[in-house]
Amino acid sequence: xxxxxxxxxxxxxxxxxxxxxxxxxxxxxxxxxxxxxxxxxxxxxxxxxxxxxxxxxxxxxxxxxxxxxxxxxxxxxxxxxxxxxxxxxxxxxxxxxxxxxxxxxxxxxxxxxxxxxxxxxxxxxxxxxxxxxxxxxxxxxxxxxxxxxxxxxxxxxxxxxxxxxxxxxxxxxxxxxxxxxxxxxxxxxxxxxxxxxxxxxxxxxxxxxxxxxxxxxxxxxxxxxxxxxxxxxxxxxxxxxxxxxxxxxxxxxxxxxxxxxxxxxxxxxxxxxxxxxxxxxxxxxxxxxxxxxxxxxxxxxxxxxxxxxxxxxxxxxxxxxxxxxxxxxxxxxxxxxxxxxxxxxxxxxxxxxxxxxxxxxxxxxxxxxxxxxxxxxxxxx
Amino acid sequence: xxxxxxxxxxxxxxxxxxxxxxxxxxxxxxxxxxxxxxxxxxxxxxxxxxxxxxxxxxxxxxxxxxxxxxxxxxxxxxxxxxxxxxx
Numbered sequence: 379x380x381x382x383x384x385x386x387x388x389x390x391x392x393x394x395x396x397x398x399x400x401x402x403x404x405x406x407x408x409x410x411x412x413x414x415x416x417x418x419x420x421x422x423x424x425x426x427x428x429x430x431x432x433x434x435x436x437x438x439x440x441x442x443x444x445x446x447x448x449x450x451x452x453x454x455x456x457x458x459x460x461x462x463x464x465x466x467x468x469x470x471x472x473x474x475x476x477x478x479x480x481x482x483x484x485x486x487x488x489x490x491x492x493x494x495x496x497x498x499x500x501x502x503x504x505x506x507x508x509x510x511x512x513x514x515x516x517x518x519x520x521x522x523x524x525x526x527x528x529x530x531x532x533x534x535x536x537x538x539x540x541x542x543x544x545x546x547x548x549x550x551x552x553x554x555x556x557x558x559x560x561x562x563x564x565x566x567x568x569x570x571x572x573x574x575x576x577x578x579x580x581x582x583x584x585x586x587x588x589x590x591x592x593x594x595x596x597x598x599x600x601x602x603x604x605x606x607x608x609x610x611x612x613x614x615x616x617x618x619x620x621x622x623x624x625x626x627x628x629x630x631x632x633x634x635x636x637x638x639x640x641x642x643x644x645x646x647x648x649x650x651x652x653x654x655x656x657x658x659x660x661x662x663x664x665x666x667x668x669x670x671x672x673x674x675x676x677x678x679x680x681x682x683x684x685x686x687x688x689x690x691x692x693x694x695x696x697x698x699x700x701x702x703x704x705x706x707x708x709x710x711x712x713x714x715x716x717x718x719x720x721x722x723x724x725x726x727x728x729x730x731x732x733x734x735x736x737x738x739x740x741x742x743x744x745x746x747x748x749x750x751x752x753x754x755x756x757x758x759x
Numbered sequence: 760x761x762x763x764x765x766x767x768x769x770x771x772x773x774x775x776x777x778x779x780x781x782x783x784x785x786x787x788x789x790x791x792x793x794x795x796x797x798x799x800x801x802x803x804x805x806x807x808x809x810x811x812x813x814x815x816x817x818x819x820x821x822x823x824x825x826x827x828x829x830x831x832x833x834x835x836x837x838x839x840x841x842x843x844x845x846x
Contacts, residue, residue: 534789569792570785571819577784577812597820599792613796614824615846672783 380411380695383470383480385460386632387417387445388425389754390666390680391486396757397688398484399450402695406452411695413453414478416470420445420457424750426677428512429541432519433548433716436747438509448755460487463638465659482661482691485647487635489537489667489675493627496532498603498610503530503625506545507537518622519552524561525621530610531568532600534575535644536629537667537675540722542566543574543583544713545624550590551715564591565618567598578729579722586714586735600625629675631668646670651726652703654687661694663687673726674708681754682707711743719743774803780837784812788820795826795844802844803829809837 384395395415405411427441446455458472463483470478491507493499506512529546546566553559566573566587572580573587573594587594599613603623611617631645640647640656648657649669656662665687666680673679682704689702706726712735713719719740722730733739752758777794779787787808794804806817814831817840821828830841 534785570788571816571823575785597823599796599824601796613792672786 379409380405380481381479382411382413382482382484382691382695383478384413384415384484384486385463385470386486386488386666386668387415387420387422387449387455388486388488388666388680389677390488390668390684391415391417391484392422392445392448392755393681393757394484394486394665394684394687394691395453396448396450396755397684398691399453400757401688401692405695414456415445415449415453416456416458416460416472416478417445418457418459420455422448422755423509424747424755425507426538427747428506428509429544429548429713430747431509431512432506432516432545433552434516435716435744438513440747441509443751443755448751450756460632460634461637462634463640465638465640465662468661480661482694483663484687484691485635485640485656485662485664485668486666486680487632487668489535489629490632490645491627492630493625495628496600496603496625498605499532499625499627502603502605502608502610503623503627505625505627506541507626515624519549522553522556522558522562522622524553524558526563526565526619527622527624528565528567528610528618528620529624530598530600531626533628534569535646535672535675536626538710539575539674539676540710540712542568542626546592547586547590547714548716549624550592551717555716559591563593565593565595565620567595567600567612567618569597569599571597576722576724576730578731582732583712629667635668642670644670651706653690653700654683654704655690655700663691673706674710676708676710677754678707678709682709684757711739711746713740713743715740774805774841776805776807778807779813780807780809782808782810784810785816786810787813788816791817791840791842792820795824795842798844800844800846804842804844806840806842807837808840813840814838 422445430436504515574580603610635641649664665683667675686704690700714735718735720732720735724730827843
């Protein structure tokens with residue numbers, strides 16, 4: 379029997395497991411292939427929904443489901459935290475002492491937030507990169523009567539690269555709808571000398587910001603935050619005061635990757651950008667945020683990568699080779715207000731050109747927010 | 760292509776070398792920023808980048824950050840930036 383083990387029950391891990399199961403349906407049903415997903419808590423979060431929660435556009439309970447409800451019934455869910463991968467012995471060691479052997483391993487362990495890497499962040503900053511903090515920010519905004527708001531990205535890479543743009547545009551719209559925009563300032567900070575990393579997108583977003591009266595501070599690499607004085611200071615020497623700070627904390631790959639000799643300095647797995655195999659490691663595939671590929675750490679990236687990984691896993695299980703290629707496909711909506719959006723669609727060879735923001739793009743995004751569970755996580759379409 | 764003053768080779772003191780060849784924008788710049796955070800004032804950092812976007816972003820960031828670009832040279836298929844942390 380061939381054993382396929384997937385580490386992580388986020389979008390990448392869940393959809394790739396379901397896709398592998400479908401491609402190998404006969405082998406799984408016949409007991410020649412076993413698929414296991416190892417996930418820390420068995421709760422699947424639709425992370426793009428957190429930003430929607432901030433602005434009361436989704437309810438918190440709409441952003442999560444039990445992982446067991448999303449995986450095909452023939453896939454075993456192991457609720458455990460990974461401690462280490464022994465690549466020589468082809469075993470995954472999880473907390474509690476259990477060892478899980480594999481023939482093929484898929485690493486989809488995502489990224490981990492590290493607010494402690496910025497002094498003062500945890501005490502002073504709101505964030506929306508986890509559900510509990512998104513709800514706190516929502517509650518704060520409900521009673522916000524005006525003031526100086528700073529949006530900060532602590533470092534690159536981080537997941538959902540367009541989210542800081544989105545929160546800025548949505549804030550502008552939200553404050554206008556509440557009648558307090560004229561009593562408020564929005565300041566957008568970003569670590570590189572432009573408002574976004576992709577050259578064809580940055581000028582478009584910058585123009586939208588200027589049109590909305592959003593102040594831009596780039597490059598701004600936060601060094602320290604003073605919670606008492608409510609100021610943040612950058613490596614470039616700029617100090618910004620704030621009444622409300624919305625921060626994207628530093629990201630790293632999962633800790634076990636370093637302990638397993640699989641991660642680089644940031645705990646990202648060096649990965650072949652086309653084959654999505656771990657460099658120099660036999661039988662290990664990588665997708666989603668966990669890779670070191672310099673492309674958006676976004677849900678759509680993981681989804682498109684999962685198609686390729688599933689095909690290659692199925693091929694290898696059947697004695698074939700790694701022939702399917704990931705061409706760098708990404709598709710992200712960008713909320714440019716509370717009821718309008720644009721999108722970016724690109725791959726390694728074709729940069730994105732976001733269309734004019736419209737209600738129609740927002741509506742598509744809204745539909746996807748509901749369709750995600752069946753369309754992407756269960757991989758039913 | 761060469762800009763700035765100071766030696767691009769044969770440094771008088773030990774340099775930290777960041778080989779960011781093969782990494783895309785803004786990867787090389789972010790690696791440089793991480794090194795600037797970690798090193799002491801006075802340290803020289805040598806950044807190797809094959810990304811064309813670095814040619815604009817690296818000097819622009821150094822100017823904003825008040826750090827010194829000692830040299831920038833084009834070599835076969837990549838650029839070599841020599842930087843000194845001055846603040």
